[in-house]
Amino acid sequence: MRLEALLSGLENPQPTVRLDVVRVLGMLDETRSLDTLRARYQNEPDPVVRNAISWAGKRLFQAQQAGYSTIDELCRHFGIDREVENMPDAAEQELMQKMQNSLDRDLRDMQGRAGRRRVGMAIAAGLGGSLVGGTTVGMSAMAGALMPGAGTASGPDGRPQIGTNRTPATAPTNVDIDVWVRRLREGASPDMREQAAIQLAELNNPKALPHLAAAFVGDTSPKVRQAAQRFGKILYWSTVYWEMEQDGSMAEEMERRAAAIGKEIKLTKSTPPSESPTAPDGDQKAAPPPSQDVDVSDILRKAKRGRARRKSKRR
Numbered sequence: 001m002r003l004e005a006l007l008s009g010l011e012n013p014q015p016t017v018r019l020d021v022v023r024v025l026g027m028l029d030e031t032r033s034l035d036t037l038r039a040r041y042q043n044e045p046d047p048v049v050r051n052a053i054s055w056a057g058k059r060l061f062q063a064q065q066a067g068y069s070t071i072d073e074l075c076r077h078f079g080i081d082r083e084v085e086n087m088p089d090a091a092e093q094e095l096m097q098k099m100q101n102s103l104d105r106d107l108r109d110m111q112g113r114a115g116r117r118r119v120g121m122a123i124a125a126g127l128g129g130s131l132v133g134g135t136t137v138g139m140s141a142m143a144g145a146l147m148p149g150a151g152t153a154s155g156p157d158g159r160p161q162i163g164t165n166r167t168p169a170t171a172p173t174n175v176d177i178d179v180w181v182r183r184l185r186e187g188a189s190p191d192m193r194e195q196a197a198i199q200l201a202e203l204n205n206p207k208a209l210p211h212l213a214a215a216f217v218g219d220t221s222p223k224v225r226q227a228a229q230r231f232g233k234i235l236y237w238s239t240v241y242w243e244m245e246q247d248g249s250m251a252e253e254m255e256r257r258a259a260a261i262g263k264e265i266k267l268t269k270s271t272p273p274s275e276s277p278t279a280p281d282g283d284q285k286a287a288p289p290p291s292q293d294v295d296v297s298d299i300l301r302k303a304k305r306g307r308a309r310r311k312s313k314r315r
Contacts, residue, residue, distance in 0.1 A: 177207060
């Protein structure tokens with residue numbers, strides 16, 4: 001749910017809808033809506049909604065003064081900042097691409113030599129195409145194991161990188177939430193209502209936000225109010241994250257955040273194999289070999305020095 005879509009609810013002719021929107025904004029500490037709420041306060045005809053706007057406005061002003069930001073919290077929660085910090089900058093990416101090109105070329109050469117040897121042996125042994133077919137399968141398996149992205153992700157030094165990738169964005173759902181909404185409202189114990197708030201976030205249906213906001217405002221238990229806000233924010237962040245991934249603005253945000261820590265990164269979409277350029281006869285074009293030989297160990301040393309320089313700048 002983009003902020004613009006949420007704010008559009010302030011123009012709804014039904015006061016109950018406007019009230020829900022104001023409560024959601026207040027629960028989320030969505031500081032980007034502060035100016036819109038100020039303007040709406042002047043024109044809001046319903047006294048209940050007007051009082052709610054005053055309440056939300058005070059909360060948002062305090063959050064703004066404290067430096068709260070939805071995008072910052074979203075990037076922290078889903079590990080986006082962690083991934084940006086561990087990504088190679090543009091210079092490292094170029095070096096790594098050269099290294100990958102060199103490895104790809106070596107793999108193609110190895111496959112070609114091995115294939116020719118196997119074919120020669122098959123002919124000599126009178127085995128014909130059966131052995132050749134087996135070799136093709138074997139070499140394909142080897143190629144798959146050596147292709148980029150196969151198996152555990154590795155860093156510039158070749159060692160597995162654990163915990164450096166962000167959590168993937170998850171599409172919002174439209175699953176039925178009535179049972180958990182009823183438990184959130186009518187649960188006999190705070191524990192039951194708290195669990196309902198958690199489950200509503202896990203269902204990832206943005207329609208749960210007004211119900212969580214109502215619990216945040218009106219539940220008698222501080223424990224439930226805290227859970228409603230925490231998991232309401234997680235649900236909202238998840239939705240915003242997904243939409244930013246779909247329209248490409250997350251890549252732009254990641255580049256901006258990298259620049260803020262003195263790093264330049266380039267996030268471009270790779271062409272799927274099915275969309276790779278093809279020759280006139282329909283065969284895929286082989287990737288051109290690198291223009292010069294690459295010293296892999298030199299690339300790794302340069303990448304290591306670059307990371308060390310960035311860390312020293314941030315201290």
